[in-house]
Amino acid sequence: MLISLFIACYNDALFPETGKAVVRVLERLGHTVEFRQAQTCCGQMHYNTGYYPEAVSLARHFIEVFEGAEVVCIPSASCVSMIREHYPRIAAEAGLQAEVDALIPRVFEFSELLVDKLGITDVGATYEHTVTIHTSCHSLRSLHIGDKPQRLLKAVKGLTLIDLPDSDQCCGFGGTFAIKNAEVSAAMLGDKMRSIQSTGAEVCTAGDNSCLMHIGGGLKRHGDVPRCVHIAEILAS
């Protein structure tokens, strides 16, 4: 299958290893990955902060870039949520209905792509670590991703998965919320770090590097354990 990768703007600049890992996993499974160089950003940050015309321009650009792509894989649940939940609203106002209708069924979050579209839970990975998984709010309540990431992780050789207590609680990132309400965000992060550290896991994973950037940035100040690794990087091991 020809799979078009949308890396997500922040992964591109800050977490390139996640993108490389996605490519590695998909190619190992025998698929061809393309990266359309014209891609930039899905527009979520602008949309969620109230900068609507800017968000519409970015959405329009996204739609143009991925026109004709058979499958778009995104290793970021929050970007997928932006496309599935908010692009239809933008489409209605911006006259992009047909384009958005055509796009949405072809967009998959990374673990959705593996489990739902490709029908795979064992990607042939080995990872000799104890791991706990943070479920991002977008994957939980917007994509309803369920236990797909857990099923993928359980099939990894050598990996021990430890349940995270209060896993339905937001980590406190929330995009610009982390800046505009920094203290409340930090208090929420405090709770999340306590939950994560209570598992004793060596690694905390998630499908969203945005949460992991926030959690990992906090953990660095609190003993630097566990370390945060995107699920794609575990599955590529």
Add this chain to the structure above:
Amino acid sequence: MSIRVGQAEHAPPFPKAAHKLLANAQVRTNVRRATDIIRSKRARVVAEMADWEELRNSAQQIKQQVLANLDDYLEQFEKNCTAAGGRVHWARDADEANRIVVEIIQDHQQTEVIKVKTMTSDETQLNVALEAAGITPYETDLADLIIQLGEDKPSHIVVPALHKNKAEIRELFLSKMNLTELGTQPEDLTAAARSYLRERFLRVKVGFSGANFAIAETGSVCVVESEGNGRMCVTLPDVLITMFGIEKIIPAFDDLEVFLQLLPRSATGERMNPYNSIWTGVTEGDGPKEFHVILLDNGRTKILADEVSRETLHCIRCAACLNACPVYRQTGGHAYGSIYSGPIGAILTPQLQSMEYSQSLPYASSLCGACYEVCPVKINIPEILIHLRRRIVEQGDGPWSEGAVMKMAAFGMADSGRLALGQKLIRLGHKPLESLVMAAWTDARDLPDIPKESFREWWAKRP
């Protein structure tokens, strides 16, 4: 016009108020404990309902139907309530509503009123208006009594004294009820409140209530509660005044079937409220001899005019969204500066005030979606929060620095050439950028190291 939501227009911005509350360990412990209890009770009684999602859908559709035909339903209510012996008044704003209440009480030469728990009268600041007119209001809901005696503000829509623990309440009762002795158990505290209130129930001639639902078809009013004190207020006095927001209308008596299943389970985790009072006009020899209804607008028709955020008016004030909200659970309700706190308060408060005040509230959310998930009438609160942020930016009320950063980012991401260049510049200049822009981030967390090579650069070099 004097539309207001309590004293919200004078409240400090959310982050500032939150700063103070985050330092108050006692309040945070009380809020966390109370919301944990209600949340788990709710989860238990919701899980036992096989048709919960269908009920939510029904409630949403009933509310949509009401809002699409609100003028008709209100007139229908007025007609049927009047036919049953009630007197219906229309109030455009808080001052008008308060004036009507004061005049009714003064017409009967009374100087006291007993009150059922109602957020709507906190919205109009009725107690302030009553006291200014020489009328003494007595809150009879236990939690509202605690708030009134402590000259405090509600921190939760359903359990307004949730920020107080029993030791604090005991101290308050000892001093304000002039008691010399008082036990330490919850039963001792409720017994003290009981004897304090009982005497007033029997003496005071005017009662005041809000409404959970008002039924257009019959002109009836419905109040649900747990203590029975509300039942006293709506049955014992000679005169009863009921005030509610115009969105509280439901079309038919049968619609209660849906809401009386959703509300108690969502609000307090009970299958049914202990007291469900439904009354229609006046009945000879039974209950109040005179019954007044005040239909309050106070900014609601403006919300109705906005297609996206209209569903804010679906709210049945169950406060499930507060208990579920990870932001509320850190700060409690006082951070919102409004009697309506939590996620629903964050969308309702600024809208009632025509988006002129409380503009920090739509940002007081990480958009985690827990509020929408538990809402019994399916208000898409995260979507409305985003919509209100858009309105604030369009009004030109966003911070200019944020606007500049957002516009710069949008320009930089408009095409991939600019983006790649921007990535290179950030790599060179991220240290000064961190100290300038990102201090709010780095107070609590490290920034990730910026890799030497972006993904797109790596890809371009791939053979």
